[in-house]
Amino acid sequence: MPAGIRIAPNKATRALNLLRTVQYTHPPSCPCHSNPAHHHHGAIQEARRSLATPVDFSQQKEYAFEMAASSIRFGPGCTKEVGMDFKNMGAKKVMIVTDGNVRKLTAMKQCVEGLEREGIAYEIFDKVRVEPKDSSIREAIDYAKPYQPDAFLAVGGGSVIDTAKLMNLYTSFPQADFLDFVNAPLGKGLPITSKLFPLVAVPTTAGTGSETTGTAIFDLVSKKAKTGIAHRNLKPTLGICDPLNTRTMPSAVHASSGLDVLCHSLESWTAIPYHERVPRPANPILRPAYQGANPISDIFSLQALRDTVKYLPRAVKDPEDHEAQSKMLLAATLAGVGFGNAGVHLCHGMSYPISGQNPGYKHAGYQVENSIIPHGVSVAVTAPAVFRFTGASNPERHLAAAEVFGKDISNAKLESAGEILGEALAEFLVSLGDQPRGLKSLGFNRSHIDGLVEGTLPQARVLMLAPNLEMRDTDIEREQLRGLFEDALEY
Template sequence: MASIRVAPTRAQRAVNLLRAVNSGTSSCPCHSNPQHHHNAHPSLNPPAGNRRRLATPVDTSRQKEYAFEMAASSIRFGPGCTKEVGMDFANLGAKKVMVVTDNTVLQLDAMKQVAEGLEREGIAYEVYSKTRVEPKDYSIREAIEFAKPYAPDAFLAVGGGSVIDTAKLMNLYTTFPDADFLDFVNAPLGKGMPITAKLKPLIAVPTTAGTGSETTGTAIFDLVEKKAKTGIAHRNLKPTLGICDPLNTRTMPSAVHASSGLDVLCHSLESWTAIPYYERIPRPTNPINRPAYQGANPISDIFSLQALRSTVKYLPRAVKDPDDFEAQSNMLLAATLAGVGFGNAGVHLCHGMSYPISSQNPGYQHAGYQVTTPIIPHGVSVAVTAPAVFKFTGASNPERHLAAAEVFGVDISQVKKDSAGEVLSEALAEFLVGLGDQPRGLKALGFKNKHVEGLVEGTIPQARVLMLAPSLDTSGGQEEREQLRGLFEEAMEY
């Protein structure tokens, strides 16, 4: 008698699938195929079939990621919405708010709106206004020590990225008052411990259109003793709410518009071209250890590409005409969009290389910044290497680099894939030159060939972002140093 094969039920199929996954025999490309193409999600290209293998011990340190997680602050966008902040804190039940700003923003209408809003709701507040532009670890520590005795139950940051990042860390270390400062700092410069508790509410009111810090769980500062720029990154660090009021960016000088916009430009380009999330190693053993910067993913791509389009369209206008409020408003929105994109996908070489450029400044002072000490604004330090970087990364994913070049107005219909990096590099350099008054390479910042080795060594510890860099050997060995050395030499002038 012929045997009858009974089709498995849905429940049986589910059990069989779970057994296959748990046995380690799944051949899903996002786990097992190192050559899988960047442009497609692995699940869209199923393998031809499964072959049963003998069970072998799994090296978890080499397992690739298989999931991505989207996290961003809630965002409120609109002219005049700063006045609602007092009601927001009342709705949160806050009684004592620590307001964080700097001496410049302290005099602006944004701070007036904030104070009036808090006072209308009868909420007590203390103002810390000594935030440093491009903060150092010691300026962060001073801010933390100021906040501890006040014991606030909420924080409000009013200012640019430096202010918002400082407020994030004040929030962190008042929640963990006994922690050593290096406990949460990114490895290898710090211990890179995860933030295991929910922090106090933090509302961020950006007054510049660049960092996107109002959306991200990242805070950046100079670690002076190590002569390196680093930071702390974790989802629990992100603000509760970002209030993006275009009226607050109207006071930005043209130079600040330009440098802030350059940060948006590189945020969007780097997150768009970062390695895909399913190529990142290692896969976290616990979701709390999944990094904020995960690699490009289908959701971050949407935000990054739109931010790039808006920046290319509106940044030249915002720099040229301080009264072009449409351009200014759209740049604030672009900064926020890019913040959501890079806050989840991450950045890579431009930012990794920018940190030693800023911290090893040979004496350059950028025009238009009201400071008495040498300063390379963050956006400038990032963009100055961009033409060299994207020329280098082009081969990793020609399609994405050509799509970015097309945003700059390049006709890519006849461009060969092996020219993608060079084409994007040239389009980017032309765009930067068109903004005017931008240093055209490291030489214009005062760097010489003798500084290259120091810049390379200052970049190596930026593992958090370098691991997302396509085409880069990230072993920490001689090959990585040679690649970085070549990039810094290429970036001397464009």
């Protein structure tokens, strides 16, 4: 630093935080110099060996990450532009996807009016169910195929957007078997080899971030497991994020969808670094959408966490706090970009059997006939236990997250990082009010734990990103998951 120049204390703090973030997220050494296969380390000898022996990519760690996200338009009132967007795309027949409740709302009305102004034909499918099952997804696909749309418009929450993604996929690949693209091991996990029809997503909730990602989630009833399809080509062409569209959310929906944002940001921030993931793909098309924490996803994930901690309590408490609602919609989108590239891990992996094996819990504030554990509730209910468990993997990063919640970490011990973040999370969840305080509040008890563990084990796509989880030994992994579910029974 040049003589005579002094950094103000708050700027110095920001500079130190930036240095810490760089230190936490980048590989500990240059990937070239840490890789014995690089040309700096015996290039001629390596070339000779490679001629004789095929490269075993399954044993090599990843060395690159990719950044993929939908185009996003954000601003109050921008929903009315959607007709012009489809006109600009050259669309002739649009399949509108929504649910019975959203069909009555202003967002849907504006979308229909926009298409009609531009003279674009459309058909409406409004039978999307909250937390969709494979049966409801198949029904939606069967509805779309005969219409032969050349574009899709999703108006609603994550369930609507995810359903529209799968309608688009199987209309684009009409001969495909349903399990062809479903994540392994429950499905074949085949890559999506070509672009799909244009899909515009108009979210009416602030949680899933589905308008930015190539992921679609549903219940596979026959396996009693929640699974899905994940590939970059599944992501929407455009996400239209209009804060006016989230003002109709009930307080309970604000809370549960905001909890999804909370866990998206925390899980992607603490996922294993991308350069620790195995295997390295033999072909770029095989590189998973969920790659591990990386320097770009970190920026989005940490900002989404800050905004969620600041604005979610306000959005839940006051339905007229439109600033907080707008900030939460933006946070959901930011988190979507973060986790859509870095991935999520244990909270989400464990949430799928929690939702799928619901013992009869019905969440207040959701207008559905059947029992339901909203997705945000199912992921957050294990969060204090999860981050106590993962803390040792990267204490500095867990302490940085705890600091966002207002914890003083100036004298914190690294070995206490997990406990500190777990405590901060529990306090935050309790402060939101009327939230289940553990699995017992949802009707689960110790007799359910074995079933929950077995329902989590197939979630390899997300579990592979979980710090401290021993996936090479199924018995150890099973015991670790059992311990996590026991810790999550109550907080």
